[in-house]
Amino acid sequence: MEVKSERTEYLFPKLIDEACKLKEKFGAGGRFLAGGTDLLLLLDQLNEKPKALIDINRIPELKTFTISDSLVTIGAAVTYNEILENNELCQQLPFLEKAIRSIGGVQVRNMATLVGNIANASPAGDSLPALYVLKAKVCTTDGTNQREIAIEDFILGVRKINLKPNELISHIKFKLPKPAFHGEFEKIGLRKAMAISLVSLALLISLDELKIDEIYIALGSVAPTVVNVGGLDAIIGKPLNQKTIAEIVAIAANNAKPIDDVRGSAEYRRMAITGMVKRSLNKFIDKN
Amino acid sequence: MPTLKMIVNNEPITLEVDALRPLVDVLREDLGLLGTKVGCREGECGACTILLDGKAVNSCLIPAMRAHGCSIVTIEGVGDVDNPHPVQVSITEEGGVQCGYCTPGFVMSAVGLLNKSPNPTEAEVREAISGNLCRCTGYNRIVKGILKSVEK
Amino acid sequence: MKKKGIGFASAWQGSNLHFGHPDVSTVLIELREDQKFYVGVAAADLGQGIPETTALIVSRVLGNLPLDKIVMIDPDTGATPDGGATGASRQTSVTGNAAFNAANNMLDLLKSVSSELLNTSPSEVEFKSAAFFNQDGENVTLSDVIDEAKNIGTSLSVIGSFKAPSTEDLDEKGQGYGVNQFGYATYVAEVEVDTETGEVDVLKISTFVDAGRIIRKIGAEMQVEGGVTMALGHTLTEEFKQENGWPLTDSFTTYLIPSIYDVPPEISAHFVEEEVPFGQLGAKGLAELVLVPVAPAVINAIYDAVGVYVTSLPATPERVLQAIKDQTPDL
Numbered sequence: 001m002e003v004k005s006e007r008t009e010y011l012f013p014k015l016i017d018e019a020c021k022l023k024e025k026f027g028a029g030g031r032f033l034a035g036g037t038d039l040l041l042l043l044d045q046l047n048e049k050p051k052a053l054i055d056i057n058r059i060p061e062l063k064t065f066t067i068s069d070s071l072v073t074i075g076a077a078v079t080y081n082e083i084l085e086n087n088e089l090c091q092q093l094p095f096l097e098k099a100i101r102s103i104g105g106v107q108v109r110n111m112a113t114l115v116g117n118i119a120n121a122s123p124a125g126d127s128l129p130a131l132y133v134l135k136a137k138v139c140t141t142d143g144t145n146q147r148e149i150a151i152e153d154f155i156l157g158v159r160k161i162n163l164k165p166n167e168l169i170s171h172i173k174f175k176l177p178k179p180a181f182h183g184e185f186e187k188i189g190l191r192k193a194m195a196i197s198l199v200s201l202a203l204l205i206s207l208d209e210l211k212i213d214e215i216y217i218a219l220g221s222v223a224p225t226v227v228n229v230g231g232l233d234a235i236i237g238k239p240l241n242q243k244t245i246a247e248i249v250a251i252a253a254n255n256a257k258p259i260d261d262v263r264g265s266a267e268y269r270r271m272a273i274t275g276m277v278k279r280s281l282n283k284f285i286d287k288n
Numbered sequence: 289m290p291t292l293k294m295i296v297n298n299e300p301i302t303l304e305v306d307a308l309r310p311l312v313d314v315l316r317e318d319l320g321l322l323g324t325k326v327g328c329r330e331g332e333c334g335a336c337t338i339l340l341d342g343k344a345v346n347s348c349l350i351p352a353m354r355a356h357g358c359s360i361v362t363i364e365g366v367g368d369v370d371n372p373h374p375v376q377v378s379i380t381e382e383g384g385v386q387c388g389y390c391t392p393g394f395v396m397s398a399v400g401l402l403n404k405s406p407n408p409t410e411a412e413v414r415e416a417i418s419g420n421l422c423r424c425t426g427y428n429r430i431v432k433g434i435l436k437s438v439e440k
Numbered sequence: 441m442k443k444k445g446i447g448f449a450s451a452w453q454g455s456n457l458h459f460g461h462p463d464v465s466t467v468l469i470e471l472r473e474d475q476k477f478y479v480g481v482a483a484a485d486l487g488q489g490i491p492e493t494t495a496l497i498v499s500r501v502l503g504n505l506p507l508d509k510i511v512m513i514d515p516d517t518g519a520t521p522d523g524g525a526t527g528a529s530r531q532t533s534v535t536g537n538a539a540f541n542a543a544n545n546m547l548d549l550l551k552s553v554s555s556e557l558l559n560t561s562p563s564e565v566e567f568k569s570a571a572f573f574n575q576d577g578e579n580v581t582l583s584d585v586i587d588e589a590k591n592i593g594t595s596l597s598v599i600g601s602f603k604a605p606s607t608e609d610l611d612e613k614g615q616g617y618g619v620n621q622f623g624y625a626t627y628v629a630e631v632e633v634d635t636e637t638g639e640v641d642v643l644k645i646s647t648f649v650d651a652g653r654i655i656r657k658i659g660a661e662m663q664v665e666g667g668v669t670m671a672l673g674h675t676l677t678e679e680f681k682q683e684n685g686w687p688l689t690d691s692f693t694t695y696l697i698p699s700i701y702d703v704p705p706e707i708s709a710h711f712v713e714e715e716v717p718f719g720q721l722g723a724k725g726l727a728e729l730v731l732v733p734v735a736p737a738v739i740n741a742i743y744d745a746v747g748v749y750v751t752s753l754p755a756t757p758e759r760v761l762q763a764i765k766d767q768t769p770d771l
Contacts, residue, residue, distance in 0.1 A: 330692065
């Protein structure tokens, strides 16, 4: 008996254009690979054998990582650890650093990419809440046409993203917040390293004469996508005290639609949001 | 099948592989490098840690062809009983080995750290091995061993 | 808000085979041509270090013989005498005493053979620095003794056995001599609890363990630290969940053993070396004992911090927070 098994091709394009043409050629049978730390597990889970893996790590353009005029640009093949090694970014955005450092172990962070965390579109992607409050833009290309999409419009659901079949995420970009801003990242997992978030939170806040000038909160693992907390306009101009914190807590809790899963109950997630919002805002108060 | 060319422990290797085969299986089954262990196959335990172009990575998560053109170091390339690496000596002396299954992975993570940062702080050592799980030791003796290897 | 607490717990745990199962180990020692002592016992090493412990016992009996003169033969019930199961925290106690007896038998044999060469009686021979001395200070070497053994046709091979005191099955009322040995331990746990998320940080565990005489201190400390870590797993993170008989926690991603950040940087081990009721070695087992006080000490520390008892394990953030909320519904 002859067993014919289709072998997966493994391709190393050198140019974005070339990568997109390959994707077009293989259609749904072609998969991009950057860090690839989720890919083997995912293929196993989906029982899928792609016709081709298109490895984008050797496209120099996708290794772009620049900070210029407060604009941060991070290419699709830039790993977490390459970001953590950038002192300027870590000094400016310690909360993003903390979020990235909470992902996997060193071995995963040496392979996995920030853009991969977006493409993977898991509600528990730990870099995502920070990217939401930073209003990151996801930049895609099909080799000819480029699109620029706000991250919350790019991630549509669990493992669902706004990407056309022949498109590639080339990079993300975001503006560094003004120095007046303070950021926090909090995560609760079931253990203290290499844990998947039960709940995570990113916060960006600025005060003007002790009154809240701007505030952004994003919550992870409490809905099918990361949640940008809406309705915070109501507390702009209020002093940051325990009463206001209670209001913020209520607004944040209203935005969450957590579910029960193997890691924890919806009920706990709601309670934990309260604790995390309070904790992160009180840290900010303590620093002032 | 695609042809994989890589350098493993300073030796050029050429072999035909299934592109999707995890690199750890190629190392263990095709090359007989059994020092690299398989613990979980999901990047959770770090027993399969190797150096890929000098950096510690989980070889269970890497499709074999991802290593094409890369340089790999496994525990066999770090040291052995007759000629151990200082990290191996110190971890053993400090009592950081019990059943030993996780040990090659810890050593590789430590060597990956020392490549980057030859005089690490304790916090850096702890972070470097935070992607490795150990059921026996309680970790602290492994940390002490790695720090001691640097003092030598 | 984060609150700190301290908790104590004490435990006792039987070691060696219980309830009437005979508990025996036998150790073989051979002095071979290369002047090394080959020690064989089929006692499995799971990482607890029984070969190192056995070698150390043999070395001490043989006048602190350098350890490079002792070769441990790999355990194999087909080639070495049976040391029995590695379980019931019994190997150091039972195989340890057997090794002690075997080494003494070897010493007696060597004294007997060397006494002929030294023109004295076996009881007058002293073995030190790998040589045999008579009362006049004359000496012969191991090599001389090996040659003499060949001359007189004596095998330089001995065994030593040890059987722990017989136990009995318990009667209908649960009474009887079911266990021949107990270890004792008291632990102090220091924790920090986040009152609004239920997260628990274990800051420090101090252990005080009575396992009789400690044979190999680093090995005992390693067992304590490892046991504490394993027990912290079932106290805080490890939970086997199932649904309709199917495991939900079937991988390291869902069944969570402690990572380095879940273990306190300081686990101190203090040994209280009380005499043991039997055997000349003086050692008791400690492998399982050292796990036992962890959960109650941590749970008591959580109580000390936030005033609530968590009554099912693991004490996940969810269970801790739920306990706090149940106690203070207005929070």
